[in-house]
Amino acid sequence: LACSSKYVLSQMHPMWQGPLAVPGGDRQSPIDIVVRKSVFDSKLKPLVTNYDPQTCQQIWNNGYSFLVEYDDTTDKSTLKGGPLQDQFRLCQFHFHWGESNAWGSEHTVDRRLFPAELHLVHWNSDKYSLFEEAVMEDNGLAVIGIFLKVGKRHEGLQKLVDALPAIRHKDSVVEFTRFDPACLLPANTDDYWTYHGSLTTPPLTESVSWIVMKQHIEVSHDQLAVFRSLLFTSAEEDVQKSMVNNFRVQQSLCGRTVRSSFT
Numbered sequence: 001l002a003c004s005s006k007y008v009l010s011q012m013h014p015m016w017q018g019p020l021a022v023p024g025g026d027r028q029s030p031i032d033i034v035v036r037k038s039v040f041d042s043k044l045k046p047l048v049t050n051y052d053p054q055t056c057q058q059i060w061n062n063g064y065s066f067l068v069e070y071d072d073t074t075d076k077s078t079l080k081g082g083p084l085q086d087q088f089r090l091c092q093f094h095f096h097w098g099e100s101n102a103w104g105s106e107h108t109v110d111r112r113l114f115p116a117e118l119h120l121v122h123w124n125s126d127k128y129s130l131f132e133e134a135v136m137e138d139n140g141l142a143v144i145g146i147f148l149k150v151g152k153r154h155e156g157l158q159k160l161v162d163a164l165p166a167i168r169h170k171d172s173v174v175e176f177t178r179f180d181p182a183c184l185l186p187a188n189t190d191d192y193w194t195y196h197g198s199l200t201t202p203p204l205t206e207s208v209s210w211i212v213m214k215q216h217i218e219v220s221h222d223q224l225a226v227f228r229s230l231l232f233t234s235a236e237e238d239v240q241k242s243m244v245n246n247f248r249v250q251q252s253l254c255g256r257t258v259r260s261s262f263t
């Protein structure tokens with residue numbers, strides 16, 4: 001992928017409407033994290049998350065993934081520390097996964113694919129007053145990426161899995177309350193990689209400080225199978241398409257440095 005051109009065509013997943021010209025295009029996501037090329041930065045701090053389960057509002061199928069949305073009208077669920085200078089507000093989290101356990105994540109580590117990846121999306125509430133503003137700015141967003149591996153059942157995830165059959169079709173939404181996203185964080189949140197990148201779905205804006213956790217979480221095969229029972233398509237459409245492989249292809253690093261918080 002040419003990194004110098006003003007506009008690059010991003011190889012969007014076939015499910016997405018054709019190639020999309022992306023402004024700038026030299027700090028796109030996801031990427032492969034080449035561990036031996038990452039640079040340890042001793043100034044990187046531990047992440048500080050402060051999530052209030054009372055701000056959890058709804059879960060819905062947006063036709064790309066399913067999202068759990070939080071009330072971000074106040075600073076009740078926040079992220080700070082890590083590589084961040086400011087305080088960020090949690091607005092939603094969602095996942096990307098494959099049709100098989102062999103692939104599904106957006107980021108890779110030394111080309112290693114995981115069956116799924118969780119993204120917790122936050123926006124800079126010190127500098128902006130709405131997500132929609134922050135999404136256009138260099139330091140507007142911070143997304144925590146967490147890899148999922150197939151193994152033991154994730155008890156905290158089950159409440160979310162049980163809600164999925166109610167949002168099988170695109171644009172379906174159900175109330176979803178009192179869910180603490182902290183239960184989805186790995187035990188160790190001190191070890192992470194961080195780099196400047198973009199959203200991995202439209203509008204693909206280059207406004208994201210990515211924080212990719214080194215430690216994965218485990219979910220059961222059956223829990224992932226329920227993710228795959230979701231549909232890309234709305235109830236009215238004649239042909240129903242399984243919601244799988246909703247990940248973007250890897251983008252060029254274009255000279256960026258990935259920093260690590262650990263040696």
Ligand SMILES: N/C(=N\S(N)(=O)=O)N1CCCC1
Pocket residue numbers: 119121143198199200201202203
């Ligand atoms: N692509 C996105 N997040 S991601 N996959 O880059 O974390 N989003 C699109 C609008 C809100 C978040």
Ligand SMILES: [Zn+2]
Pocket residue numbers: 094095096119200
């Ligand atoms: Zn995502």
